Amino acid sequence: MKILESIAAFFAFLASLVTGVIFPGQSKEAVSNPFAQVKAASIYLSSETSFPTVGDEFPIDINLNTDGVNISAAAMRIVYKYISVQPIIPIDADSEKDGVQADINVSLLDNGWVFPVNEVVHDKDLRLITIDLAAVNLNPEGYSASDGVKLATIDTIVAQLPPKFTFNFDKNQTKIISKEGDELKLQLKSGEFRVR
């Protein structure tokens, strides 16, 4: 009997410890899921030129798919980091404006789009090309597309041939905003283009 009592007390002791260590204040933790009510949309890169060679024009398209959700605006930062010699040279799409511009899809202008941010910056010290683009749809009902739509093209000329070109999105600076004003959950597809 004494043995049983001692065993019971020992397990009670263990159980009380486990309760304190493993499940402290568990009932008070009501963590909200930040993605519970967000929707999916995507921004992705593509190119009509499959295997560029030196001297070729190499256009990179920036595409948007809202997945059927009405949106009001999108902003994105795309970065291309190279190692040694600059492999591609961005071409300015609008010489009347300062700096280097991406070539916006002019057909979107008739559909209520404006592009307040459009700049391609090459930092030679960091060996980094940064493309900042923001597109705002001014239609009161917003804009929706289930298929991809091209927002703009970064025109470049190939100067050197690395094994591949990889363009990445800066996730902190790449956003799509719904017509209701919410930031949508995004699927970002980096652009990885191989060469011969």
Place this chain on the structure above:
Amino acid sequence: MGTFLRIFFLVILLGGLVVSLILVGNRQLLKQEAAELSMPVLTGPTLAPSPTPGPDAGNATFTLRFQGITSSRAEKSVRLTFKQGEAVIYSFPSITVSPGATDSYSGKVSGVNPGAYDVYVRGEAHLVRKFPDIAIETGPNSLDFTEKLLLAGDFDGDNIINVNDVGLLSARISAAPTTVDPSNRIFDVDANGVISSSDMDLVLSNYKGLEILGE
């Protein structure tokens, strides 16, 4: 002997319970401390008491202008912060400014001890503007902040104009002009009584980069 053993095991059992309760309590305290540490630093209302105004404290009447408001309309409110270096000396979280004769607004603060301050001004949906080396003297002072417009478009109050702010405004714009009420009046950037494309035009005129920072 039997009684002694029962008491002994009872003490062990109670000891375990006490230890577990202490552990639970410590964890809750640690969580509270972590939550307090992760709280953003408030630059708005001063939680700590401002310096007690001395007998020689000054008062200041100031004038300012909001971007897009070309003729004075209804009253608005601004936040004024007086700094010396990085230290916030005074913070006036909500000062009512009244329309003047032209496109300027004026307001008043009091109880500011004499000295040189950098004054930071923020409108309800505007980036912070810095007015450096403002001298406050004993008695009345007149501060003219009209040389630099308060730039509109920071609707979420993070002192940045970005795509989130554009989206917040767009959500208030519909086919028919949206009538202004107390819940949405910060989006009426040009203070013309409706929220419309003219407000968006003003904000987009400032949205020249992915993030436009206030001062």
